[in-house]
Amino acid sequence: MTVTAQRIVLAKRPQGTPTTDCFRFESVDLPPLEEGQVLVRTLYLSVDPYMRGRMNDVKSYVPPYRLDEPITGGAVCEVVESKAAHLRPGDKVLTQTGWQTHAVVAGSKVQKLDPAPEPLTLALGLLGMTGLTAYFGLIDVCDPKPGETVVISGAAGAVGMVVGQIAKILGCKAVGIAGSDDKIRFLVEELGFDAAVNYKSPTFAEDLKRACPDGVDVYFDNVGGTVSDEVLKRINDFARISLCGQIALYNLDKPDVGPRPGPLLLTRKSKMQGFIVGDYASRFPEGLQKLQTWFNEGRLKSRETVIEGFDRTIDAFLGLFTGVNTGKLVVKVS
Structure with missing residues (x-):
């Protein structure tokens, strides 16, 4: 029986903020399985800020x-048909098939979720690349010490909310930056951040200063731009800054011009380091074991925003x- 897949392709490269006409919906008939392949049906797919960078025709990681x-991107799928010995119909797997309802992929390119987390979306979030990004970006890059002040921009996002919780587990003071009063309440009241400030407030600079009376020892940067400019003014000697994302800059149609961090990093004897979570692949078991243990103990909480319907994938992104x-933002496909 021929299986027809719906998929979303890149129709044109964006200039500035992407628009819906940068994408196109298509229907394609999938080929029969060859030995070692599986047919998968997408249950949930991930939409992530890094995808914006991959829409540009520029060299990157x-x-x-x-x-x-x-x-393409992370997706949780169900095996429908298999010609791979280690996979059976009904198995739940993690793939990189991305924005398509069905796909034929090599069995060696999928990861069986055994046991499958509950809910399944945790494999795309807290117990997947999102959690690993938070874990290695904070612990390995910044080496936070008990009692230090850790500031996180984009703190109510997928990675940021995990970073703040890990900081608390490690005995640090966690200060989040987010863009609405509801998110501020969520960070403090539900996740246990010590403080959180709204970067959209006209008193953001003063609020940040009050939240960090002893300065900033660790800054986990998901945002960049003017938010990071303000945080860098508060860094202490030997501060460590982890560059995870720069979402404030992704849609600019010309290079950003702002304060240069060099003098601050020099005079504060501080370190700013970018990282890519894939470089830690050999240590993923270590990170996942820690995340799973903390989650089981109730020390890590997960929050997801689930958009229902494959036809709403572009809007979600x-x-x-x-x-x-x-x-974490995910799309429920089926």
Whole structure:
């Protein structure tokens, strides 16, 4: 029986903020399985800020998306048919098939979720790349010490909310930066952050100063731009800054011009380091074991924003840049 898949491809490269006409929905008939392949049906797919960078035809740590090909990214799928010995119909797997309802992939390219987390979306979030990014970006890059002040921008996002919780587990003071009063309450009242400030407030600079009376020892940066400019003014000697994302800059159509961090880093004897979570692949078991243990103990909480319907995938992705999500943003496909 022929299986027809719906998929979303990159129709054109954006200039500035992506628009819906940068994407195109297509229907394709999938080929029969060859030995070692599986047919999977997508249950949940991930939309992430890094995908914006891959829409540009520029050199980066991963190749750019190709025009007229599907947007790839993390997805939780169910095996429908298998010619791979280690996989059976009904198995739940993690793949990189991305924005398509069905796909034929090599069995060696999927990770069986055994046991499957509950809910399944944790494999895309707290117990997946999101959690690993938070874990290694904070612990390995910044080496936080008990009693230090850790500031997180984009703190109500998928990675940021995990970073703040890990900081608390390690005995640090966690200060979050987010873009709405509801998110501020969520960080403090539900996740246990010591303080949180709204960067959209006209008193943001003063609020940040009050939240960090002893300065900033560790800054986990998901945002960049003017928010980070303000945080850097508060860094202490030997501060460590982890560059995870720069979402405030992704949609600019020309290079940003702002305060240069060099003098501050020099006079504060501080370190600013970018990182890519894939470079830690050999240590993923370590990170996942820690995250799973903390989650089981109730010390890590998860929050997700689930958008229902494959036809709403593009809207979900564009919503990342206006802050529609609290926590991990996923699309429920089927």
